[in-house]
Ligand SMILES: C[C@](O)(CO)[C@H](O)COP(=O)(O)OP(=O)(O)OC[C@H]1O[C@@H](n2ccc(N)nc2=O)[C@H](O)[C@@H]1O
């Protein structure tokens with residue numbers, strides 16, 4: 001039985017600017033994505049029956065709603081043989097936490113099944129399929145640290161120095177849709193010129209989310225004692241940027257017990273791609 005194990009890494013939005021709202025309700029934004037060397041773990045195995053199955057940490061998400069299932073179904077028309085797929089999921093990322101776990105699972109599924117079903121689709125084609133599953137899927141499919149524009153699909157790869165992050169989940173769930181439809185969300189930040197330093201940028205969702213969810217504000221106040229801190233995506237996860245693994249670990253070890261967190265370095269290439277490249281080399 002052919003199988004392939006790949007990570008679905010977390011992403012951070014190092015900043016998130018909202019420039020405008022389009023007629024279809026979606027927002028034009030500018031955001032700097034980086035990947036972390038930490039994420040969900042997925043193992044894909046070809047099966048003889050013509051089904052898509054997911055086992056493991058599926059939580060209370062019905063099969064048909066799982067982005068892994070949706071991604072697999074989207075590749076079905078392209079497969080070369082009538083094989084099914086069994087996905088074993090080990091979830092490490094908080095769902096709906098702003099670290100893109102669902103989108104990353106979807107992208108990793110597209111990358112893996114493209115190989116196992118021999119669909120022969122390019123990254124560009126997979127990203128276009130992925131965009132229909134979620135605005136963040138294309139960046140995970142491309143797998144490079146990137147400045148994203150448009151609704152998140154226009155990507156320019158950038159190289160950033162490796163940094164360490166402590167990411168904290170404040171135990172509240174924030175609905176992305178609810179934030180993007182809120183009347184108080186600022187939607188008119190000027191487009192970037194050139195300076196993407198953390199200090200000169202912001203997350204335009206942060207003030208609103210802090211107001212609606214005081215726990216997020218409390219988390220940021222706590223993290224700011226240790227270094228430059230910010231919320232990722234539409235929350236609720238917040239991160240602090242640090243110089244070393246030790247410094248990040250020290251923050252994690254003093255984390256209050258009512259919050260969850262993890263520590264990881266950033267990487268310019270998604271671990272899903274690094275692992276897929278190693279697997280492809282082994283197949284030769
Ligand atoms: C804000 C980010 O987290 C930044 O990384 C993402 O752009 C959100 O990506 P996502 O969770 O994959 O979002 P989607 O599932 O595509 O959209 C969820 C909801 O967010 C809103 N949405 C999302 C992306 C965008 N550019 N404009 C929007 O207005 C829409 O109301 C949409 O119904």
Ligand SMILES: Nc1ncnc2c1ncn2[C@@H]1O[C@H](COP(=O)(O)OP(=O)(O)OP(=O)(O)O)[C@@H](O)[C@H]1O
Pocket residue numbers: 061065066067068094095096097098099100101102103104105106136176232233234235
């Ligand atoms: N495999 C999956 N893993 C996590 N969430 C999933 C999955 N499949 C479907 N979902 C649904 O998608 C929603 C958003 O998931 P995700 O973890 O990507 O959100 P997020 O971290 O807030 O990402 P973003 O920053 O892209 O908004 C979840 O609330 C969940 O209901």
